[in-house]
Amino acid sequence: MALSGKVALVTGGSQGLGKAFAEILLKHGAKVSLLDINVPTGNKLKAALDEEYGSDRTCFISCDVTSETQLKEAFHKTLESFGRLDIVCNNAGIGNESNWERTVDINLNGVIRGSYLALQYMKKQNKGQGGVIVNIASMAGLGPFLSAPVYTATKHAVVGFSRALADASQVSDYGVRINVLCPSFAKTEILETFNTDDLMGQFSNLRQTTQKLLEHMGVLDPSQVAEHFLQLVTDDSRNGAVLRVTQAGASYMEYPKSVM
Numbered sequence: 187m188a189l190s191g192k193v194a195l196v197t198g199g200s201q202g203l204g205k206a207f208a209e210i211l212l213k214h215g216a217k218v219s220l221l222d223i224n225v226p227t228g229n230k231l232k233a234a235l236d237e238e239y240g241s242d243r244t245c246f247i248s249c250d251v252t253s254e255t256q257l258k259e260a261f262h263k264t265l266e267s268f269g270r271l272d273i274v275c276n277n278a279g280i281g282n283e284s285n286w287e288r289t290v291d292i293n294l295n296g297v298i299r300g301s302y303l304a305l306q307y308m309k310k311q312n313k314g315q316g317g318v319i320v321n322i323a324s325m326a327g328l329g330p331f332l333s334a335p336v337y338t339a340t341k342h343a344v345v346g347f348s349r350a351l352a353d354a355s356q357v358s359d360y361g362v363r364i365n366v367l368c369p370s371f372a373k374t375e376i377l378e379t380f381n382t383d384d385l386m387g388q389f390s391n392l393r394q395t396t397q398k399l400l401e402h403m404g405v406l407d408p409s410q411v412a413e414h415f416l417q418l419v420t421d422d423s424r425n426g427a428v429l430r431v432t433q434a435g436a437s438y439m440e441y442p443k444s445v446m
């Protein structure tokens with residue numbers, strides 16, 4: 187997929203990885219709708235991006251992915267502003283093992299809501315022009331992250347949901363590809379989770395173990411992760427792909443072939 191003139195929607199787009207994804211899409215000629223609950227940071231980012239790319243290339247929409255109504259409205263506003271939709275990145279996520287219901291509602295239910303709305307707007311059968319969905323999981327979607335069992339569960343679920351949806355989309359001839367990105371640690375605010383007892387819940391005793399894992403794996407710059415995100419967006423041959431990104435490099439996960 188060539189990005190010039192294409193329109194993307196990124197949830198959790200105010201900062202961190204979402205910001206890096208928006209920047210790489212803009213650099214390659216796309217327009218981007220940024221959705222987030224962090225309104226001051228989102229507005230600041232929109233102003234900075236306007237300086238660099240022009241005010242017609244981005245919009246910021248206050249949107250909580252736990253609200254079906256707000257998310258629907260944000261998709262509608264994006265279409266109204268830019269006239270089309272080609273790329274959806276379900277990126278918003280938190281690490282909160284204490285309020286684990288909220289973690290499930292954002293990290294998993296938010297991705298499901300965003301993916302179903304994306305299909306509704308992009309599938310060929312609904313006057314859409316096809317497109318691509320990239321769901322952001324984590325290395326914790328591929329193996330256990332022991333200090334964060336609920337976070338791990340949501341990310342495994344994002345991988346499973348996205349792979350099943352990719353097959354369903356292909357068999358239904360929707361013209362929409364669905365891929366998953368699984369980064370290791372990246373330098374963003376979510377890493378503060380490990381310094382916050384309230385968020386670590388009953389596993390704050392495992393802080394040292396997490397710190398050792400982090401030191402062992404290293405910390406990626408968001409721009410490195412964004413390069414691999416771009417691959418999942420632009421490579422038209424990839425559907426149902428799960429791309430693991432670490433300091434040592436990136437590789438596609440191999441699974442047994444689905445029996446449909």
Ligand SMILES: NC(=O)C1=CN([C@@H]2O[C@H](COP(=O)(O)OP(=O)(O)OC[C@H]3O[C@@H](n4cnc5c(N)ncnc54)[C@H](O)[C@@H]3O)[C@@H](O)[C@H]2O)C=CC1
Nearest residue numbers: 198202203223224250251277278279324371372374375376
């Ligand atoms: N930074 C890391 O080490 C890794 C992060 N990830 C995933 O990447 C995604 C992005 O996280 P980061 O940029 O790292 O963290 P971050 O904390 O910098 O950014 C997350 C963004 O999501 C927004 N957000 C939170 N709840 C929301 C809601 N209900 N509705 C809309 N927006 C909401 C936040 O306001 C924030 O702007 C998450 O899904 C995270 O699980 C995956 C692997 C590694």
Ligand SMILES: CC/C=C\CC(=O)/C=C/C=C\C=C\C=C\[C@@H](O)[C@@H](O)C/C=C\CCC(=O)O
Nearest residue numbers: 281324325326328329330331334337370371379
């Ligand atoms: C609470 C949220 C904080 C940070 C965000 C985040 O998602 C960070 C994740 C970083 C690393 C997670 C690593 C987990 C690793 C283990 O489960 C490994 O056993 C993974 C195992 C296999 C993966 C496949 C492979 O590498 O071959």
